[in-house]
Amino acid sequence: MEKQLKIDSARLWQSLMDMARIGATDKGGVRRLALTEDDARGRDLFAQWCRDAGMTVSVDEIGNLFARRAGTQTDAAPVLIGSHLDTQPEGGRFDGVYGVLAALELVRALNDANIATEKPIEIVSWTNEEGARFTPAMLGSAVFTGVTSLDDALAKQDAQGITLADALTQSGYRGTRAVQGHKIDSYFEAHIEQGPVLEANGTTIGVVTGGQAIRWLDVTVTGVAAHAGTTPMPYRKDACFAAARMAMELEQLVARYAPRGLVTIGQIGIANASRNTIAGKVTFTVDLRHHDDSEVDAMEHDLRAAFANVAMTRGVAVSVDTYWRSPATPFDAACVELVAQAVDTLGYSNERIVSGAGHDAIHLARYCPTAMVFIPCVDGLSHNEAEDALPEDVTRGANVLLPAVLARAGVAATANAH
Amino acid sequence: MEKQLKIDSARLWQSLMDMARIGATDKGGVRRLALTEDDARGRDLFAQWCRDAGMTVSVDEIGNLFARRAGTQTDAAPVLIGSHLDTQPEGGRFDGVYGVLAALELVRALNDANIATEKPIEIVSWTNEEGARFTPAMLGSAVFTGVTSLDDALAKQDAQGITLADALTQSGYRGTRAVQGHKIDSYFEAHIEQGPVLEANGTTIGVVTGGQAIRWLDVTVTGVAAHAGTTPMPYRKDACFAAARMAMELEQLVARYAPRGLVTIGQIGIANASRNTIAGKVTFTVDLRHHDDSEVDAMEHDLRAAFANVAMTRGVAVSVDTYWRSPATPFDAACVELVAQAVDTLGYSNERIVSGAGHDAIHLARYCPTAMVFIPCVDGLSHNEAEDALPEDVTRGANVLLPAVLARAGVAATANAH
Numbered sequence: 001m002e003k004q005l006k007i008d009s010a011r012l013w014q015s016l017m018d019m020a021r022i023g024a025t026d027k028g029g030v031r032r033l034a035l036t037e038d039d040a041r042g043r044d045l046f047a048q049w050c051r052d053a054g055m056t057v058s059v060d061e062i063g064n065l066f067a068r069r070a071g072t073q074t075d076a077a078p079v080l081i082g083s084h085l086d087t088q089p090e091g092g093r094f095d096g097v098y099g100v101l102a103a104l105e106l107v108r109a110l111n112d113a114n115i116a117t118e119k120p121i122e123i124v125s126w127t128n129e130e131g132a133r134f135t136p137a138m139l140g141s142a143v144f145t146g147v148t149s150l151d152d153a154l155a156k157q158d159a160q161g162i163t164l165a166d167a168l169t170q171s172g173y174r175g176t177r178a179v180q181g182h183k184i185d186s187y188f189e190a191h192i193e194q195g196p197v198l199e200a201n202g203t204t205i206g207v208v209t210g211g212q213a214i215r216w217l218d219v220t221v222t223g224v225a226a227h228a229g230t231t232p233m234p235y236r237k238d239a240c241f242a243a244a245r246m247a248m249e250l251e252q253l254v255a256r257y258a259p260r261g262l263v264t265i266g267q268i269g270i271a272n273a274s275r276n277t278i279a280g281k282v283t284f285t286v287d288l289r290h291h292d293d294s295e296v297d298a299m300e301h302d303l304r305a306a307f308a309n310v311a312m313t314r315g316v317a318v319s320v321d322t323y324w325r326s327p328a329t330p331f332d333a334a335c336v337e338l339v340a341q342a343v344d345t346l347g348y349s350n351e352r353i354v355s356g357a358g359h360d361a362i363h364l365a366r367y368c369p370t371a372m373v374f375i376p377c378v379d380g381l382s383h384n385e386a387e388d389a390l391p392e393d394v395t396r397g398a399n400v401l402l403p404a405v406l407a408r409a410g411v412a413a414t415a416n417a418h
Numbered sequence: 419m420e421k422q423l424k425i426d427s428a429r430l431w432q433s434l435m436d437m438a439r440i441g442a443t444d445k446g447g448v449r450r451l452a453l454t455e456d457d458a459r460g461r462d463l464f465a466q467w468c469r470d471a472g473m474t475v476s477v478d479e480i481g482n483l484f485a486r487r488a489g490t491q492t493d494a495a496p497v498l499i500g501s502h503l504d505t506q507p508e509g510g511r512f513d514g515v516y517g518v519l520a521a522l523e524l525v526r527a528l529n530d531a532n533i534a535t536e537k538p539i540e541i542v543s544w545t546n547e548e549g550a551r552f553t554p555a556m557l558g559s560a561v562f563t564g565v566t567s568l569d570d571a572l573a574k575q576d577a578q579g580i581t582l583a584d585a586l587t588q589s590g591y592r593g594t595r596a597v598q599g600h601k602i603d604s605y606f607e608a609h610i611e612q613g614p615v616l617e618a619n620g621t622t623i624g625v626v627t628g629g630q631a632i633r634w635l636d637v638t639v640t641g642v643a644a645h646a647g648t649t650p651m652p653y654r655k656d657a658c659f660a661a662a663r664m665a666m667e668l669e670q671l672v673a674r675y676a677p678r679g680l681v682t683i684g685q686i687g688i689a690n691a692s693r694n695t696i697a698g699k700v701t702f703t704v705d706l707r708h709h710d711d712s713e714v715d716a717m718e719h720d721l722r723a724a725f726a727n728v729a730m731t732r733g734v735a736v737s738v739d740t741y742w743r744s745p746a747t748p749f750d751a752a753c754v755e756l757v758a759q760a761v762d763t764l765g766y767s768n769e770r771i772v773s774g775a776g777h778d779a780i781h782l783a784r785y786c787p788t789a790m791v792f793i794p795c796v797d798g799l800s801h802n803e804a805e806d807a808l809p810e811d812v813t814r815g816a817n818v819l820l821p822a823v824l825a826r827a828g829v830a831a832t833a834n835a836h
Contacts, residue, residue, distance in 0.1 A: 195648030212647065216693060227800060228682035228705045229630065230613025230774030233673070235798070240683045244665035251659050255651070264646035265658045267691040275634060275684040275703045277801075285693045287646045356647035380653070382645060 005113035007402060009395040012105040016394065019045065019085070019101065020093040029385025030093055034086040034128035035063065035167035042085045043173060046100065046125060053107050055123070059175025062143045062153055063127035063168045066177070069107050071120040072412040077183040078120035079409040080368075081106065081401065083191060084129035084140075084360065091130070092387020094192045094377065094394075100125050102190045102398040106405060118410035119185055126360045127173075133158045134167075141360035143179050145367040150179055186335055186408045187364040190373040190397045192389055194357050196380025204396055206353035206374030207340045211362040212260075213296045213328040217286040219307065221246065223316040225272065225280025240270060240279035242314045249306040250286065257299055262289040262356070285323070291354045293328050329362050332369035338404040339371050345403065348396055357382075373400050423531035425820060427813040430523040434812065437463065437503070437519065438511040447803025448511055452504040452546035453481065453585040460503045461591060464518065464543060471525050473541070477593025480571055481545040481586045482558045484595070487525050489538040490830040495601040496538035497827040498786075499524065499819065501609060502547035502558075502778065509548070510805020512795065512812075517608045518543050520816040524823060536828035537603055544778045545591075551576045552585075559778035561597050563785040568597055602786040604753055604826045607779040608815045609790060610807055614798025615771060622814050624771035624792030625758045629780040630678075631714040631746040635704040637725065639664065641734040643690065643698025658688060658697035660732045667724040668704065675717055680707040680774070703741070709772045711746050747780050750787035756822040757789050763821065766814055775800075791818050 022042045023032035032038045043065055047057045050067035058066050065085075068078065083099025103123040110117070126144070131137025134156045142148040154165040168174035193199075198206050223239035247265060254263040264287040271281035286303065290296045304320055311318040343350045353374060355362070364370045375397040378388040440460045441450035450456045461483055465475045468485035476484050483503075486496065501517025521541040528535070544562070549555025552574045560566040572583035586592035611617075616624050641657035665683055672681040682705040689699035704721065708714045722738055729736040761768040771792060773780070782788045793815040796806040 193648065194645055195650070196653050197648075197650060200653075214647065226798070227612055227775055228680065228684060229632065229707055229776070230611065230615075230800070231680075231798065232613070232615060232677060233680060234677075235614050235618070238682070240686065241665060241669050244662040244669075244683075247659060247662035248666055251662075259650060259652075262646065262649075262651060264656070264694065264696050265662075266646060266688070266693040266695050266697065268658065268686055268688060270684070270686055273685040276682065276705050277684050278682050279684065287694050289647055356649070357645055358647070380644070380649065382648070 003112045005109060005115060007105055007109055007395055007398040009391065011108065012101060012398055013391050013394060015049070015101045015104065016093060016097065019097050023087065025090065025385055027385040029387065030087045030091050031089055032085065032087045032091070033089060033133040034130065035133065035171040035173065039086050040171040040173060043125065046085060046104070049104060050123065053104065053111055055107065058177045059173055060177040060179040061150055061175060062140050062179045063173040063175060064140045064144055064179065065125040065173070067123045069110070069121045071117045071409065073118045076119040077185040078122040079185045079405055080122050080124055080187045081189070081405055082124035082126065083189050084126045086128060086130050088130050088132050088383045090385050092382060092384060094387055094389045095194065095382050096129055098192055098389070098394065098397070099190045102401055105398050106402050109402065116412040117406065118412050121405065121409055128164070129360055134164050138358055138360050138363055141363040145363045146180055147363055184368040186332070186369040187361060188335070188371055188373070188401060188405055189359060189361040190375070190401050191359060192377040192382060193374040193380070194377060194382035197353060198374060198376035199378070199380060201351060202349065203351045203376070204348040204393060205343050205350040205400055207336060207343060207350055208331060208355050208372035208374055209336055209352050210331045210365065211329040211355045211359070212289045212291050213293045214326040215288045215296050215300060216323040217288070217300070218321045218323050219246070219284050219286060220319045221282045221311070221316055223280055226278045228276040228278055231278060236278055237315045238278050239282040239316055242310060242316045243268070243282040243284060245310045245314070246307050249310060250303055253302045253306055254299060257290060257295055260291050261295065261299055263287065289356065291328060329365045331365050331371050335369045335371035335408070338407050339373055339400060342400045342403040346396070346399055348400070371404070373397050421530045423527060423533060425523055425527050425813055425816040427809065429526065430519060430816055431809050431812060433467070433519045433522065434511060434515065437515050441505065443508065443803055445803040447805065448505045448509050449507055450503065450505045450509070451507060451551040452548065453551065453589040453591065457504050458589040458591060461543065464503060464522070467522060468541065471522065471529055473525065476595045477591055478595040478597040479568055479593060480558050480561045480597045481591040481593060482562055482597065483543040483591070485541045487528070487539045489535045489827065491536045494537040495603040496540040497603045497823055498540050498542055498605045499607070499823055500542035500544065501607050502544045504546060504548050506548050506550050506801045508803050510800060510802060512610045512805055512807045513612065513800050514547055516610055516807070516812065516815070520608045520819055523816050524820050527820065534830040535824065536830050539823065539827055546582070547778055552582050556776055556778050556781055559781040563781045564598055565781055604750070604787040605779060605782040606753070606819060606823055607777060607790045608819050609777060609792060610795040610800060611792040611798070612775050612795060612800035616769070616792060616794035617796070617798060619769060620767065621769045622766040622794070622811060623761045623768040623818055625754060625761060625768055626749060626773050626790035626792055627754055627770050628749045628783065629747040629773045629777070630707045630709050631711045632744040633706045633714050633718060634741040635706070635718070636739045636741050637664070637702050637704060638737045639700045639729070639734055641698055642696070644696045646694040646696055649696060654696055655733045656696050657700040657734055660728060660734045661686070661700040661702060663728045663732070664725050667728060668721055671720045671724055672717060675708060675713055678709050679713065679717055681705065707774065709746060747783045749783050749789050753787045753789035753826070756825050757791055757818060760818045760821040764814070764817055766818070789822070791815050
């Protein structure tokens with residue numbers, strides 16, 4: 001007699017808590033930096049669970065870890081589900097690991113219900129998603145999708161000068177499966193929101209429609225360094241007060257793009273800073289985001305005009321250089337619709353949401369049909385040892401993932417035959 | 419036949435240029451950090467010049483270098499003239515050394531004219547005025563005047579961990595003359611202005627009436643660090659934009675104290691700064707100056723009110739801590755008047771000016787009657803290898819110093835008798 005097809009809430013939660021013990025911190029968080037001993041232990045545990053679930057485990061050349069549940073159509077491109085097991089230095093118990101273990105629970109539920117799919121289902125844990133040990137973030141999926149070459153990625157070094165290649169070897173996760181060239185039917189990723197929106201709106205599920213556009217700018221304001229005691233105010237070309245005025249102009253102009261326009265100054269410095277020297281040169285970074293590329297273009301245009309005006313008024317020079325630009329990444333309409341249908345069928349409160357953070361799914365979306373499912377995180381906290389999620393939300397996210405994946409993978413006609 | 423009493427412009431300029439060769443930099447500046455080999459060579463040269471001028475050289479326990487020209491009243495307290503020979507790492511040819519060599523030229527001129535003074539004249543080169551090697555600045559004069567204890571000063575370490583005591587020994591300038599307890603008739607110091615005011619006003623001489631009040635504050639703005647991509651603007655408690663707003667408020671409030679109120683933010687930093695993380699904590703320094711202590715008090719009061727208001731409006735916390743306060747230091751009215759009379763007699767354009775920078779004279783002013791003479795520096799530049807002064811201004815400053823010092827020291831009745 002078959003069991004009903006159902007996500008096992010307790011089993012999923014237990015898996016999350018078991019995994020959270022590996023690299024657990026005193027404050028209830030997790031420190032499992034990519035390809036460290038703890039990351040390897042986490043990978044080992046996950047791989048064993050997958051083998052226990054009848055899956056075939058393989059590791060590719062960049063250490064991405066795959067577990068395959070065969071489909072009845074042996075040559076069909078797989079439906080890929082996953083996220084990552086690595087964490088921030090002071091990370092939490094859900095960021096990444098939730099998407100991986102929700103996928104595992106999905107497979108376990110299919111096993112329990114003795115359901116075969118037409119297409120294979122593969123679970124993936126991507127290497128170095130956090131970017132906390134090796135820069136940039138999302139490196140494993142970048143190589144998988146051809147955004148970054150394997151050689152470039154292998155040569156990346158951590159703060160101690162250890163290359164990613166050596167870290168793969170040391171951790172035992174330098175695999176032989178080719179990293180590139182795989183045909184993928186579709187990719188689904190469940191993740192905590194890492195922001196406060198769902199919780200604030202009292203919404204259970206975020207149906208993610210894509211990733212927002214990001215633009216990183218480097219700004220340099222050049223005035224004249226001079227003595228703080230001997231230089232009357234009218235003679236000054238103070239780069240620090242000029243930068244402060246630019247920041248205020250920036251905040252105001254981005255407000256005209258509310259609520260979707262976001263702006264952050266994350267880094268600022270004064271060259272040869274001294275308490276009693278007028279700032280001669282100030283550098284700061286700007287992070288601009290919006291759902292639409294054209295709106296980011298417009299914000300940058302407004303920024304350049306505003307900064308040039310401040311510079312002229314104050315007799316300083318300003319340069320604005322583009323450090324990095326990432327266009328908006330819409331997810332696949334059909335896959336997003338599968339997620340939306342699942343949520344509607346389950347009757348969960350939900351809203352369409354654009355991912356503010358980077359995810360492996362952003363790389364995958366340019367490679368194959370992709371969608372994501374967000375669940376709320378408590379107080380919007382992430383990259384924080386206090387990161388938390390409610391058990392019922394954890395279950396609901398997996399409940400949404402299951403029918404969406406099944407719709408894509410196809411339930412085999414022989415499903416309940418044996 | 420006696421020569422006329424007259425500053426020898428060429429000799430003074432030649433002395434300055436000869437001294438500038440010691441520690442000369444490729445860009446025309448000077449690097450003669452306190453108690454380094456180059457500083458010792460500079461001191462050696464100066465001491466030899468003093469001995470050649472018939473003076474008696476001695477070194478005190480903190481390395482302050484004295485050269486004494488006897489007076490007819492052997493027990494009278496000396497008139498002290500001087501400044502310092504040490505420089506900034508990328509310093510110029512005039513800061514400090516001008517005051518020392520103008521004093522030497524004054525003595526040489528007295529010698530040439532065969533003029534004896536009633537009170538002795540002593541030239542001093544103070545140890546570690548710049549504070550570039552050992553912190554704080556003006557250390558030799560601080561110990562001389564009892565502001566700092568000898569033991570505390572000797573224990574100061576440079577960036578390499580070398581104590582001032584060891585540096586004195588290594589340089590050969592750990593003297594035996596008692597550093598404290600000397601009775602001083604008066605102190606005069608000639609110096610470049612280190613600011614743009616005299617030049618801008620077309621004024622030859624600054625009659626310095628004292629030092630301004632200085633207050634150093636440490637400000638910490640605490641918001642909440644959060645993800646730059648996932649946190650909507652209304653949810654943010656961004657410490658960086660809050661600090662920028664505070665800077666703007668500060669600039670505006672100090673403008674109400676124009677032209678004497680000065681404000682500088684010389685250092686700023688974001689804790690755990692990351693390009694894509696909203697600033698959780700920003701620290702910055704504030705340097706407030708004004709001629710009057712009560713006005714600095716008022717500026718600080720306004721600052722605290724304005725910052726608290728910004729913090730409340732933006733939902734962040736702010737703390738303002740006083741790091742250091744130096745009260746306004748009026749110079750001795752009689753000594754200042756002697757300088758003013760000299761300038762008037764010579765017919766030089768002049769203005770009363772308050773010293774914006776710290777000088778050894780600020781310490782001395784709390785110890786004995788004190789005055790300073792400023793000459794313009796080109797483009798107001800100082801602490802810079804391009805620091806420059808016009809030869810005619812160099813001469814005029816010494817021309818002013820001479821009668822002021824003579825009035826204080828008294829020309830002996832026997833002056834032209836031998």
